[in-house]
Amino acid sequence: MTGSSTPVLELRDVSKSFGPVVALRAGSLRVEAGSIHALVGENGAGKSTLVKVVAGVHRRDGGDFLLGGDSVDFGSTSDSKDAGVAVIYQEPTLFPDLSVMENIFMGRQIVGRGRRIDRPAMYAEAEGLFGRLGVDLDPRRPARGLSIADQQIIEIAKAISLDARLLIMDEPTAALSGVEVERLFAVARSLRDEGRALVFISHRFDEVFDLCDTITVMRDGSYVATHRTEDTSSPAIVAEMVGREVADLFPKTPAEIGEPVLEVEGLQSRGVFHDVSFTVRRGEIVGLAGLVGAGRSEIARAVFGVDGYDAGRVRLNGRDIRRRSPRAAIDAGMAFVPEDRRAQGLVTEASVARNVASVIRGGLARAGLLTTGAENRAAGPWAGRLEVKTNALDMSARTMSGGNQQKVVIAKWLATEPDLLIIDEPTRGIDVGTKSEVHRLLSELAGQGMAILMISSELPEVLGMADRVLVVCEGRITADLPRADATPEAVMHAATRQLEVAG
Ligand SMILES: Nc1ncnc2c1ncn2[C@@H]1O[C@H](COP(=O)(O)OP(=O)(O)OP(=O)(O)O)[C@@H](O)[C@H]1O
Ligand SMILES: [Mg+2]
Structure with a gap:
């Protein structure tokens, strides 16, 4: 093995089965220091299983696993931590009752003179880490109530304080807003520039191409190919992932639009959303567009009765639905696929x-x-x-x-078989091959007369699917656009500037 080209991580033909289920057949991955390496593949391709082998959650059945050129075999997650591997999952696993600082130093306090735990030194180091990461977080506050984005930053701070040489992020951006993604990427780039190795898993190709230097594709538990990002393209990667060509056009078919199914009038929840009124008819797909945090999910949750509201009313098929009662909503014919499945x-x-x-x-x-x-x-x-x-x-x-x-x-x-389907982020975490299948299904259901209220942060998805687009900005509906008028410009305009078009 030649010194300079020794990768930080090398997996060759790693296999892992769970009883009769072959999760990994021949997983291979070679990650160099000072690079960000994307790992992509369809749902169930084996990406998370590969990561869990590296993290010491699972033991491989076969194949080679080298870290810094040395063959390793981790029996636990603490083995992988000790070897300088940090893994950040989509849902961070912080202790909510401990402070931010205590979470960073979990299990390895800084000990000062007289073997006393040196809390000031730990606060100072935590502050130093956040300063380096360019984030404004108070190490004294409890972890409870922090956004997922902040919790991930804490996991990253922990990884750096452990001086991890390999940082793996498994779909870290699925629950983040645009600015939070930007902050995470800035942190990832600075870690790369320090010479660390990073692995990034995502179904969002724009992110993969924006952030990563190298892309490895997996299919059905096996390695397919590795490319330099500048030498490949999104359609080429998709073709390797699914083994066939995929149309990324949404097969929306026109449906006959009938009677109102859902009527929302003057819905208000103080400080969350105001004066929200709209109708969804039989056969109609209504898209709720807007920036993350605009209040779209909150409106959906109130309509379905998961959350309450202060004023207004919700009617389904002409009948009032009791507030704050998902049971009443289900009985009346509503279904709700939430964002956080x-x-x-x-x-x-x-x-x-x-x-x-x-x-x-x-x-x-x-x-x-x-x-x-x-x-x-x-x-x-x-x-x-x-x-x-x-x-x-x-x-x-x-x-x-x-x-x-x-x-x-x-x-x-x-x-x-609901009359009204409310679906929040229908294709989040779903691979490109199946995305169009989800869209086709929604389109077909509308064709059979279902009324669909769809929330999506992906503008092409909203514009491709919806008969009508309602734009939410700061808790108000700022535009009600028929399909023909729903251009990206019109939606973005209404999503960022309040009440120029009264809803
Ligand atoms: N503990 C387990 N027991 C049984 N089967 C498992 C286990 N963990 C994973 N699998 C199976 O292994 C296969 C690969 O799963 P894995 O989670 O690695 O996929 P993935 O590529 O991360 O997919 P996604 O993009 O949906 O997250 C799946 O068929 C899954 O059901
Ligand atoms: Mg996974």
């Missing part, structure tokens, strides 16, 4: 079939059909349509890949 939408311990069938379970039970077979029959078609890649429907949802968990939540709600 893992926390709000999925019972991760239950099997896939049970998840998909849980909402219709009442019906099956009444008919005396509550058997695994009946559940599988109810769940199967929806899960199949969404290409939930599982060997068996009775697999536990907890062990599914992130993107497949998202699809299970969507399938579960579709099985209720």
Whole structure:
């Protein structure tokens, strides 16, 4: 092995199975110091499993794993930490009751004279780390209540204080707003410039091409190819990921628009949203556009009854829906696929079939059909349509890949056959190949008369799918644009400047 070209991380033909499920067949990855390396692939391709082998969460079944040229085999996450590997997951795992500083120094206090824990030294070091990262965070505050973005920064500060030579980020940006992504990228670039090695996993290709020097593609648990970013293109990467050409045009088909299904009048929640009125009709897809934090998800949550509101009313099929009662909303014919599927939408311990069938379970039970077979029959078609890649429907949802968990939540709600579907970020965490399948499905459901309210931060998705676009800015609807008038310029204008077009 020649000294200068020894990569920080080298994986060759790494395999890992869980019982009958082959998660990794032949995973390979070679990451150099001073570079940011993207790892891309479809949902279930094995990206997170590869990361977990490196992190010491899983032990590989076969293949080579070298760190700085030395063969390693981690039996636990503390082994990987000691070897200078830091992993940042989508949901950080901080201790909420401890302070920011205590979280950074978890398990390895700075000890001063007389073997006393030197808290001032630890605060000073935490402040120094945040200064270096260019973020304004108080190390004395508790971790509880911090945004996901700030929690990730704390994990990164921790990694730097441990002097990690390899930093892996598994879909870190899925829950971040635009400015937060920019801050994270600035931090990632400065770490690269210090000579550290970074691995970045994302389904957002604009981010991959913006941030990374090198891209490795995986498919079905195996390595496919590695490219310098400047030598490749997004369509080329997609073709390698899915093994076929993918149209990124959304197959929106025109549907007949009928009677109002959802009527929202003068909805208000003090300090969150104000005077929100709109209608969604049979067969219509209404997009809620706007910047992250504009209040779109909050409006959706109030309509469905997860959150309350101070004034206004919500009607479904002409009937008032009791406020703050998701049960009443479901009974009246609403379904809600929330933004944060893992926390709000999925019972991760239950099997896939049970998840998909849980909402219709009442019906099956009444008919005396509550058997695994009946559940599988109810769940199967929806899960199949969404290409939930599982060997068996009775697999536990907890062990599914992130993107497949998202699809299970969507399938579960579709099985209720609602009149109104509210769907928040329908394709977040879902790979490019399946994205257009989700869009086709929504379009078809609208064609069959379902009313759909869709929130999306991806402008092309909103413009491609929606019959009408409502733009939310600072808790108010600032534009109501029919499909023909919904240009990117018109939407961005309304999303950033308040009330120039009254909604
Ligand atoms: N603990 C486990 N037990 C059983 N199967 C598992 C386990 N962990 C992962 N798998 C399976 O291994 C395969 C690869 O999953 P992995 O999470 O690595 O995919 P991924 O590439 O990260 O996908 P995504 O983009 O959706 O996050 C999936 O089929 C998944 O269901
Ligand atoms: Mg994953």
